[in-house]
Amino acid sequence: MKSHIRELLARAIEKAAKGGELKVTDLPPLLLEPPKQKELGDLATNVALIWAKEQRKSPRAIAEAILKNLEDPDGILARAEVAGPGFLNFSFSPRFCYERLRAVEDGRELEVDLGRGEKVQVEFASANPTGPLHVGHGRVAVIGDVLARLFEAAGFAVEREYYVNDTGRQIEQLGLSIYLRYRELHGETIAFPQEGYPGDYVRELAAEVKRRWGERFLAEKREDAVQFLSGFGGESLLGAIRRDLADFGITFDSFVSEKGLRERKEVERTIELLRSRGLLYREEGAEWFRATAYGDDKDRTVVKSDGELTYFASDIAYHRNKFERGFKKLINVWGADHHGYVNRLKAAVKALGYDPEILHVVLVQMVHLTRGGEPVRMGKRLGEFVTLREVVEEVGKDAARFFFLMRKSDSHLDFDLELAKKESSENPVFYVQYAHARIASIFEQARQSGIDVEAVRSNAVMLERLERAEEMELIKRVIQCPEAIEESVRELEPHRLAFYLLELAGEFHRYYNRFRVISDDGELTRARLVLLRNVQKVVRSGLHLLGVEAPSRMAPRDEAALDAAAGAAESSTRGR
RNA sequence: GCGCCAGUAGCUCAGGUGGACAGAGCAACGGCCUUCUAAGCCGUAGGUCAGGGGUUCGAAUCCCUUCUGGCGCGCCA
Numbered sequence: 001m002k003s004h005i006r007e008l009l010a011r012a013i014e015k016a017a018k019g020g021e022l023k024v025t026d027l028p029p030l031l032l033e034p035p036k037q038k039e040l041g042d043l044a045t046n047v048a049l050i051w052a053k054e055q056r057k058s059p060r061a062i063a064e065a066i067l068k069n070l071e072d073p074d075g076i077l078a079r080a081e082v083a084g085p086g087f088l089n090f091s092f093s094p095r096f097c098y099e100r101l102r103a104v105e106d107g108r109e110l111e112v113d114l115g116r117g118e119k120v121q122v123e124f125a126s127a128n129p130t131g132p133l134h135v136g137h138g139r140v141a142v143i144g145d146v147l148a149r150l151f152e153a154a155g156f157a158v159e160r161e162y163y164v165n166d167t168g169r170q171i172e173q174l175g176l177s178i179y180l181r182y183r184e185l186h187g188e189t190i191a192f193p194q195e196g197y198p199g200d201y202v203r204e205l206a207a208e209v210k211r212r213w214g215e216r217f218l219a220e221k222r223e224d225a226v227q228f229l230s231g232f233g234g235e236s237l238l239g240a241i242r243r244d245l246a247d248f249g250i251t252f253d254s255f256v257s258e259k260g261l262r263e264r265k266e267v268e269r270t271i272e273l274l275r276s277r278g279l280l281y282r283e284e285g286a287e288w289f290r291a292t293a294y295g296d297d298k299d300r301t302v303v304k305s306d307g308e309l310t311y312f313a314s315d316i317a318y319h320r321n322k323f324e325r326g327f328k329k330l331i332n333v334w335g336a337d338h339h340g341y342v343n344r345l346k347a348a349v350k351a352l353g354y355d356p357e358i359l360h361v362v363l364v365q366m367v368h369l370t371r372g373g374e375p376v377r378m379g380k381r382l383g384e385f386v387t388l389r390e391v392v393e394e395v396g397k398d399a400a401r402f403f404f405l406m407r408k409s410d411s412h413l414d415f416d417l418e419l420a421k422k423e424s425s426e427n428p429v430f431y432v433q434y435a436h437a438r439i440a441s442i443f444e445q446a447r448q449s450g451i452d453v454e455a456v457r458s459n460a461v462m463l464e465r466l467e468r469a470e471e472m473e474l475i476k477r478v479i480q481c482p483e484a485i486e487e488s489v490r491e492l493e494p495h496r497l498a499f500y501l502l503e504l505a506g507e508f509h510r511y512y513n514r515f516r517v518i519s520d521d522g523e524l525t526r527a528r529l530v531l532l533r534n535v536q537k538v539v540r541s542g543l544h545l546l547g548v549e550a551p552s553r554m555a556p557r558d559e560a561a562l563d564a565a566a567g568a569a570e571s572s573t574r575g576r
Numbered sequence: 577g578c579g580c581c582a583g584u585a586g587c588u589c590a591g592g593u594g595g596a597c598a599g600a601g602c603a604a605c606g607g608c609c610u611u612c613u614a615a616g617c618c619g620u621a622g623g624u625c626a627g628g629g630g631u632u633c634g635a636a637u638c639c640c641u642u643c644u645g646g647c648g649c650g651c652c653a
Contacts, residue, residue, distance in 0.1 A: 513617040
């Protein structure tokens, strides 16, 4: 829709320039947005205001000049006018809206082709396999997953990747923790170290080790046992993480192992490359990368004084590997606690000679988890934390996913478990799903009154009968869907799609309450069925992009059951 | 101390590349079920856009500054 107007504007400006009414310059980065008050039209632009200074004319004069030269051979517009300080306001003609609606039915209008098959990689989740995923990971995972879905919808060839930190200090600590718990199981009293992992899952792993291998590790050398158990623990936990994510609707195309990168010497070779370009220097026995030469505020260690490579060294090699795979866009979805890492990574990318513009880092702010208003501490180093799995089991996959997508990623997210459980029926996800189910229900009703719903196609229906203001609003909202997807992709902000769906659902519920779809007027009934089918189609597509189910039926609220649950024959509080 | 993110209605948050009277949901209050699911709809009320300066014809939006909260500033990962 916007693109149609943009085109008309560009032509009008060109014509005005030729006629000498405007100076010829490049089109400014004009804003084309729906005005705040919808009475003013469907879209408004501020070109004239932006241009006023450069053109040395009053905004209104410029707007008039553009308007005078505006041609609309296809009848897209119902209205175009200059208003206020010099805005140009446009309203779409019903005819144009009907035509776009038909396109939705044909499946054309939902196809957004921004990508043209370009290769994009989304790397997300990537939690260390040293414990189960917690809610914070869940938010990161959902945002990454939905970004991937959005990019697919927009015509990109997407690869989802999980980077596994399966080597280094933390994995060793995991192995040691399992080892110590294992010895405890054999009757020893152990002073559990501060840096160990205290969670119950470590005891469970130790018990499994005991079941499978008996007393074998009591006899082995401690280092050997710990090394083995590190590998065992890491693999087990990665498996658990993958199951948690799969049950949350999230899968990956590839897993890249840090250990693998090291074993294939990719890390060493990358460091050698930097060294050969003179980008490293030695100081205090360690080797440093000149990150400050590429925009970072500090130089960074890549080889420790004991000769060990740092995590950062692996990460440089990993990103080199990504670039070598030929992606046109790399998207990293990280927890915001890693934000200090962005600059050093970009510096390394630049130093290696790759285009840093290809790499996008989406930072996802912390989830503030509460239970009945009381903060719940999170973190792998604390005994008690709430896992993603627990949350999903409590509030459901759909509600959890939608909740995580309800805020832009760089805002902190408040997530109260009690609230999510107790008032789960108030969760906005139901509002959107209900719109989908309600429409399905109307179709069922129509079938029962003998209408062949599937056979009612837009090209055989008088869409012109949809002439109410509310109907036009609903149609316009439906045909905006591709723009919602485009914006979400362009800004890397999946929450925009969630907001769009809430608006669309709201528009539908309003309409539903105001008009009856099935009536004695067969022609009008068929036109409304076509409209609703397309509303439903967009809601369904949108929910699928968010990884949320689009049910055809939602259990009607059972008041008797609710009252029984409430405990007594209390007054039938008509819930919401 | 330095850096990043946030501070918008009682609560949770949109809007933020400057633009026309500041939006939504929840909570509050008042209405709407003999008709396609009331998990819905309609209405009322609610705001010095954290405070203060500045730039501009115009600032929630940009700049400076103060305050508050979170996170980050390792030869940890």
